[in-house]
Amino acid sequence: MHVKHLLAAFVVFSCSSLALADSLRCGSALVTTDDTSSEVFDKCGEPVSRDFLGYKQIVDSFGYTNEVAIEEWAYGPRSGMYHFIRFEGNRLKRVTSKRGN
Numbered sequence: 001m002h003v004k005h006l007l008a009a010f011v012v013f014s015c016s017s018l019a020l021a022d023s024l025r026c027g028s029a030l031v032t033t034d035d036t037s038s039e040v041f042d043k044c045g046e047p048v049s050r051d052f053l054g055y056k057q058i059v060d061s062f063g064y065t066n067e068v069a070i071e072e073w074a075y076g077p078r079s080g081m082y083h084f085i086r087f088e089g090n091r092l093k094r095v096t097s098k099r100g101n
Helices: 001-019 036-042
Strands: 023-026 031-032 048-060 064-078 081-088 091-099
Touching: 023 036, 031 036, 031 091, 036 064, 036 081, 036 091
Parallel strands: none
Antiparallel strands: 023 031, 048 064, 064 081, 081 091
């Protein structure tokens, strides 16, 4: 029975770390996937850089093709880390981090 509890705890912790993988804490606020760029700006402030990366074609739930802008914002360094936030169509899609030099 002890092994089952350990396995269950491992699964819970693994899933919770995946859920928070695309999030960023800005002070007491948390930005997560699907937040708008204005929500991120309100919570995190002005990024150190903003890069327009181009456009991407997506297919919506009705089968229509749309072209959305791709933009990446950078924040940092915070505790030696730079955080890169990628927006697709004004919605947060990915947060990555990299240790600064």
